[in-house]
Amino acid sequence: MAKTTAAKAAPAAEGGNLPFIYREYPRETLLGALRKMHLIRKFEEGAEESYMRGLIHGTMHLSIGQEASAMGICLPLTNDDQITSTHRGHGHCIAKGADVKRMFAEFFGKTTGYCAGRGGSMHIADVTTGNLGANGIVGGGLPIAVGAALTAKRLKTGKVAVCFFGDGANNEGAFHEALNMASVWKLPVVFVCENNKYGMSTSTERSTAVANIADRAAAYSMPGVIVDGNVLSDVAEASHAAVERARRGEGPSLIECKTYRYRGHSKSDRNRYRTKDEIDDWMSNRDPIERYEAQLVEFGIAKADEIEAIRASVAEEIAAGIEFAKASPAPEIADLANYVYTEQA
Amino acid sequence: MAKTTAAKAAPAAEGGNLPFIYREYPRETLLGALRKMHLIRKFEEGAEESYMRGLIHGTMHLSIGQEASAMGICLPLTNDDQITSTHRGHGHCIAKGADVKRMFAEFFGKTTGYCAGRGGSMHIADVTTGNLGANGIVGGGLPIAVGAALTAKRLKTGKVAVCFFGDGANNEGAFHEALNMASVWKLPVVFVCENNKYGMSTSTERSTAVANIADRAAAYSMPGVIVDGNVLSDVAEASHAAVERARRGEGPSLIECKTYRYRGHSKSDRNRYRTKDEIDDWMSNRDPIERYEAQLVEFGIAKADEIEAIRASVAEEIAAGIEFAKASPAPEIADLANYVYTEQA
Amino acid sequence: MDAAVRELSYSQAIQEAMAIAMEADERVILMGEDIGVYGGAFQVTGDLIDRFGPDRVMDTPISELGGAGVAVGAAVTGLRPIFEFQFSDFAALAMEQIVNQAAKMRYMLGGAVSVPVVMRFPGGSGTGAAAQHSQSLEAWLGHVPGLKVIQPATPHDVKGMLLAAVADPDPVMIFEHKLLYKMKGPVPEGHYTVPIGKAEVRREGRDLTVVATSLMVHKALEAAETLAAEGMDVEVIDLRTIRPMDRETVIESVKKTSRLMCVYEGVKTLGVGAELSAMVAESEAFDYLDAPIVRLGGAETPIPYNPELEKAAVPQVPGIVAAARDLIRGAR
Amino acid sequence: MDAAVRELSYSQAIQEAMAIAMEADERVILMGEDIGVYGGAFQVTGDLIDRFGPDRVMDTPISELGGAGVAVGAAVTGLRPIFEFQFSDFAALAMEQIVNQAAKMRYMLGGAVSVPVVMRFPGGSGTGAAAQHSQSLEAWLGHVPGLKVIQPATPHDVKGMLLAAVADPDPVMIFEHKLLYKMKGPVPEGHYTVPIGKAEVRREGRDLTVVATSLMVHKALEAAETLAAEGMDVEVIDLRTIRPMDRETVIESVKKTSRLMCVYEGVKTLGVGAELSAMVAESEAFDYLDAPIVRLGGAETPIPYNPELEKAAVPQVPGIVAAARDLIRGAR
Numbered sequence A, B: 001m002a003k004t005t006a007a008k009a010a011p012a013a014e015g016g017n018l019p020f021i022y023r024e025y026p027r028e029t030l031l032g033a034l035r036k037m038h039l040i041r042k043f044e045e046g047a048e049e050s051y052m053r054g055l056i057h058g059t060m061h062l063s064i065g066q067e068a069s070a071m072g073i074c075l076p077l078t079n080d081d082q083i084t085s086t087h088r089g090h091g092h093c094i095a096k097g098a099d100v101k102r103m104f105a106e107f108f109g110k111t112t113g114y115c116a117g118r119g120g121s122m123h124i125a126d127v128t129t130g131n132l133g134a135n136g137i138v139g140g141g142l143p144i145a146v147g148a149a150l151t152a153k154r155l156k157t158g159k160v161a162v163c164f165f166g167d168g169a170n171n172e173g174a175f176h177e178a179l180n181m182a183s184v185w186k187l188p189v190v191f192v193c194e195n196n197k198y199g200m201s202t203s204t205e206r207s208t209a210v211a212n213i214a215d216r217a218a219a220y221s222m223p224g225v226i227v228d229g230n231v232l233s234d235v236a237e238a239s240h241a242a243v244e245r246a247r248r249g250e251g252p253s254l255i256e257c258k259t260y261r262y263r264g265h266s267k268s269d270r271n272r273y274r275t276k277d278e279i280d281d282w283m284s285n286r287d288p289i290e291r292y293e294a295q296l297v298e299f300g301i302a303k304a305d306e307i308e309a310i311r312a313s314v315a316e317e318i319a320a321g322i323e324f325a326k327a328s329p330a331p332e333i334a335d336l337a338n339y340v341y342t343e344q345a
Numbered sequence C, D: 001m002d003a004a005v006r007e008l009s010y011s012q013a014i015q016e017a018m019a020i021a022m023e024a025d026e027r028v029i030l031m032g033e034d035i036g037v038y039g040g041a042f043q044v045t046g047d048l049i050d051r052f053g054p055d056r057v058m059d060t061p062i063s064e065l066g067g068a069g070v071a072v073g074a075a076v077t078g079l080r081p082i083f084e085f086q087f088s089d090f091a092a093l094a095m096e097q098i099v100n101q102a103a104k105m106r107y108m109l110g111g112a113v114s115v116p117v118v119m120r121f122p123g124g125s126g127t128g129a130a131a132q133h134s135q136s137l138e139a140w141l142g143h144v145p146g147l148k149v150i151q152p153a154t155p156h157d158v159k160g161m162l163l164a165a166v167a168d169p170d171p172v173m174i175f176e177h178k179l180l181y182k183m184k185g186p187v188p189e190g191h192y193t194v195p196i197g198k199a200e201v202r203r204e205g206r207d208l209t210v211v212a213t214s215l216m217v218h219k220a221l222e223a224a225e226t227l228a229a230e231g232m233d234v235e236v237i238d239l240r241t242i243r244p245m246d247r248e249t250v251i252e253s254v255k256k257t258s259r260l261m262c263v264y265e266g267v268k269t270l271g272v273g274a275e276l277s278a279m280v281a282e283s284e285a286f287d288y289l290d291a292p293i294v295r296l297g298g299a300e301t302p303i304p305y306n307p308e309l310e311k312a313a314v315p316q317v318p319g320i321v322a323a324a325r326d327l328i329r330g331a332r
């Protein structure tokens, strides 16, 4: 995991005009971030393919195209910091440090999965790396993140809570209540709206009575920042500022990452609400991984063959993850009622 | 009921510097408004006394001190316009045109009451004058008012819906969802926050992450106006503008009336959260009825003895109302299940 | 009635009912998340937006409490909204408007208003959607006076009951099992209603009364065939309405068969079968009972993701067969 | 245990339990609306804020969904919040966090977390607060796996069960009847627990088992005295826990008395008595039953404001006496 202390190591490049992350983080961190972005994309492609083959059931929500947002937000976080995630949460999970083996195993419904096969994609979590879980309820994680921040403040753990949610979620009452309480109590929490223009089929224009979600921050007297969610450094810079503010005890912030999902909403999407042109434009001109790779090369941090090596190692990890998942045991029917309550001595 | 058309009659006074209502409304309307403000206060004093004597059970929330807000908002409304009200809703009910006889009867739990004795203070309503009801759920009326506005727009009735709510209610998720939808759909609804500084014992400073509730209007791209809720004319002017805007199809507005309740929150209030000085200051220096009477005299619209006559007639009406309530029959136990479902032919 | 009868799926039947209601009455509108161009998460509204336009097929923001409340307010003031929850689980976000407002408003106002709102709740497990998208919550709303709660099990019934619901002056809650949407069955054309509050005997039998709801009706009927092959004659009743429950039909049947089994997908404890059992145990049918009243309900767990666990969490045909066999043979 | 026993009111007993828990464990915090200087709508928290300060006796904004969710999030991450709903009716606003989150989180995450949150719900009628402030909604939460749901009926039990709840790693929901708050009874000093999941026989008897909950326990006991004077010997069981229900205690009693009556304030249909009845009707106690199982529950109406109607809407002593008499004498 990237640590804030990593920033104290020698930065990857010199020069006052370089974007934030190149000034702040060492080379390994930057390459690690690239690797994770690839890992997210390949994980989701692998999951998608496994789904098509009938190896995974249910539904899933892919975040392909949104990797810079997940990764950029998590970059300044430590393993101890906690996140709440969403139905579109694979990227958050990996960015925060989860192992794709156990994620695949979960999607395959196996006991080795992060949720012992009980949760699946929509509830993917890895508490050991601070991910309190994806959430099937839009907006469900918002108050929970505030609760995590309350614990951090009350027990003085120094942890920060980060709450991912979508543009659609910003119209839930939970959004309003959570942001208001976080601000009134000055809690160490960062609200991250991944605005991919649609909540399912409904565009923000048709659902949201304000131009930018970040504009709503003023209603809670907290900073609201808009960033290009497809530029890793921009996202990380905003995250860094908000996380540091939270750690200093100055309270919550709202970050809006403008981004886009390439795939349909879920596995049942006739795609009637967006144009092919719009999708093409985002895929061809604003891909977060391509843009990041271009910068890494431009600033002399990585060469093409190094990037190729990362891709290859990711492909291997994915393949191994799927094999692990396939080979893992399914839960026993007799264990159906395990984990409903905490087993007590 | 005051009608907007009333404004077309000869105004009560001439002069460009006069406050809004004196320019807009004829004398009868203004004296009618004064009478209603007295009626509200005396109704509540009567209810309070009846409660002390054990004639009324349950609890009640008195709006004494907030009469200008209820009356000013309702002044530009017609009988067809609809309101949703709150637990502190006696004033809204009377301002909208209800008969105190049937209100007392309701409080006394009688069949002649507006709710046939089933609702009591917390559910007081008079659908015939457009009051869809007080609400025991803080924030409960917000989406309902938006629904009433949706009906008005869809069926092109020309009606406006007015939604009263408190400062405390503004932190409910329902507030957020209701204002957002009203704005997205440009519905003819006016949101009226009666900010009396406290939600029960909790001051807005301790509950609300923004200085003024009206500041939150920006989060819904609607106008947000702050008025002195204890000045009838100011309230009516803001209401008039918002109602006309709604009627023109330009969408919702938010009005914040800064006001104060003299009594405790309800019948069980140890009053530990506000100072005697604060209460005294509002009662002595900012009473809405006294301020209105002073203006009526100052602008030559009413003389002291005329005002005295209004008071006397109000006292009579209250006494008669209480007698009517006392004399009315209680519901039959056998009718317990009436009104659960609509009786069908 | 001579209306032509076609095979339609359950979701087509709903869509047809909504279209008929909207054609007949301008006040009928549809509200819900992604019911417009998307056609609804389960394609129930489909292309109705093309026919009736976005003003009458309204996509709401993701605001279940507010959305339901707007529907309630619209219903009180003159519209006839049909509100779709994308998943019945999200009812948990709107219980306040459903229960504290819609169900009680007429009563609290002493009869001064009615609240003719219809709400649709796609529920049930079996799609791998896990704990927050698979619940069967009809028992919650069945507990609430002021509401009517229905669970049609066939395309025929869902069309007729939805049309009855739209015509009803009071709030009607429709629980639709997601696995029923693709199920086909005969559906008459045009307008007809199936009454709210009446159960239907789907199969007559002498040895045991099985009262089932929603998807479980079909499982119970399948089980009954297996049992018939073994010489056991099972009566299967489709409850259809949770509130008000059809006491007479159930009790008459139990008086005939002397045995009762309830099959339902909601969590067993405090689920619909608890009421069925208690209703019979306090009735005159008690004296006719030859055996304990058995309930097969959902497991006392959230719905798990793994497909085998998921199946194990709700009644399945073999389990119904086994339990019925034991009950008839006196093994319990 | 030799702790001194004093007379305390039910609300004092709750307050004492909370104080003991907070003294013992820094992680225990109280959250709710107006629980600070106001002392809570029913003065249950009283002056605890003076002792523990506003950081541990936290007034929340009027945001039930968010407030409950914050408590859930805090519980998952290390605090032990006790969250007060001002009225149990407002649970309708927070069902999503209670049911979709708190109850399911451990399961959905395959055991990776626990959610040690306690929520308190002042409920019940009898205060003239009408339909939106008088409900008894324990059946809703009793239907939800992952929750524990309790309804202590005495000062002694509420203290001990609240302390058990705080120590419990899973979410525990406490339904407190508002009319109990002022009721006094013996309460030992210091720390003790009363187990969740165990019913208590409050009065032994041979002729009839009455299982009652919360305030109805006291009404049932009063009725039992009247019946005793008439020569009828009624056993009264205080159920105490709705989930998990104490099957054994109830079934043993019914095997002894051969008759069962359930008395509860929640709406009769799909209320707690439905489960009690069904649990017995499917158990080995069925064969011991000499009479139908009778339920006295709340009327199928919202709670009305008028005090006489309000009383008529829930079981009262004379009705309990009459129903028990009929049942014992075989009049039904």
Ligand SMILES: Cc1ncc(C[n+]2csc(CCOP(=O)(O)OP(=O)(O)O)c2C)c(N)n1
Pocket (backbone or CB within 6 Å): A061, A087, A088, A136, A137, A138, A139, A165, A166, A167, A168, A169, A170, A196, A198, A199, A200, A265, C033, C062, C064, C086, C090, C093
């Ligand atoms: C409370 C709730 N309402 C509706 C849904 C169904 N649903 C799942 S995802 C989604 C869209 C969410 O949009 P957004 O928050 O923008 O996230 P995105 O899918 O775009 O990442 C909807 C409507 C849900 N899961 N929970």
Ligand SMILES: Cc1ncc(C[n+]2csc(CCOP(=O)(O)OP(=O)(O)O)c2C)c(N)n1
Pocket (backbone or CB within 6 Å): B061, B087, B088, B136, B137, B138, B139, B165, B166, B167, B168, B169, B170, B196, B198, B199, B200, B265, D033, D062, D064, D086, D090, D093
């Ligand atoms: C959903 C809900 N939460 C809490 C309450 C209890 N309660 C009744 S009035 C009130 C304070 C409301 O404050 P505000 O909105 O400012 O109105 P005011 O009483 O000041 O007029 C509270 C907390 C309630 N009735 N409904």
Ligand SMILES: [Mg+2]
Pocket (backbone or CB within 6 Å): A166, A167, A168, A194, A195, A196, A197, A198, A199, A200
């Ligand atoms: Mg989105």
Ligand SMILES: [Mg+2]
Pocket (backbone or CB within 6 Å): B166, B167, B168, B194, B195, B196, B197, B198, B199, B200
């Ligand atoms: Mg207030």
